[in-house]
Amino acid sequence: MSQAKTNARKCAVQALYQWQMSGESLSRIEIYFQEEDHLKGAQKNYFNEIFHGVPAQLDVIDAALAEFVDRPVEKIDPVERAILRVGVYELINRLETPYKVIINEGVNLAKFFGAEGSHKYINGILDKVSQKQRAVEIASKQAPSAP
Template sequence: MSQTKTNARKCAVQALYQWQMSGESLNRIEAYFLEDEMLKGAQKSYFHDIFHGVPKQLDVIDAVLAEFVDRPVEKIDPVERAILRIGVYELINRLETPYRVIINEGVNLAKCYGAEGSHKYINGILDKVSQKKRATEIQAKRGAKKS
């Protein structure tokens, strides 16, 4: 797991939270992160991909989440919602990243930024999404373990 990608995800959670709460333009928020050197130690291209990718695919991401969450997506705590959206985005679009890494990163983000115990909720939802979106990868992993 790359620390620069982890840092990119941390910045993406903060930036998406800011976007969700303020409605400010993505470019303006990204410029703020660049100007204040908040992306120091982060893979900037990964941050950019996630931060711009989630809003572009918001309808698809939220439709996936709606299948597995216990309330309307908009009623999920804004920090947890940002973390879940990043996780779903990566599960759908970043196929080079193993699903377990994406789940673990989501859990760690929740432990860092979410409410107490929110990591359990994040883990459960991303695990269910993985079962659907990464079924082939999961089956291959299980088959490799049996050999």
């Protein structure tokens, strides 16, 4: 995966965290990220897709999470919640990105932004969500190849 996409994910997590905590409008947060040059080195289109896509699909994303988390989604640590929402958004919408890449990116985001050990929680939840959302992809990778 490209560093520009990784940087877009980092920015999306930060922006979604800010949105969750402040309740500010998406447009105001987006302007802040553009004016402060936070998106330097990030794939801006990918950032925009995730940053606007997560709130637009919040009910679907949170329902996918709720099935596998140990508490109400709103009670998950805000940093972890933003990371999980980005991962689930990609699992649902970015089928060209392998599920293992999405999980790995989520783990790395948790190591970068999250509390100590939070990457284990992120890994476990995204793995479970991917088993459901990407069942066909996972099965095709596990199927024995024909002789």
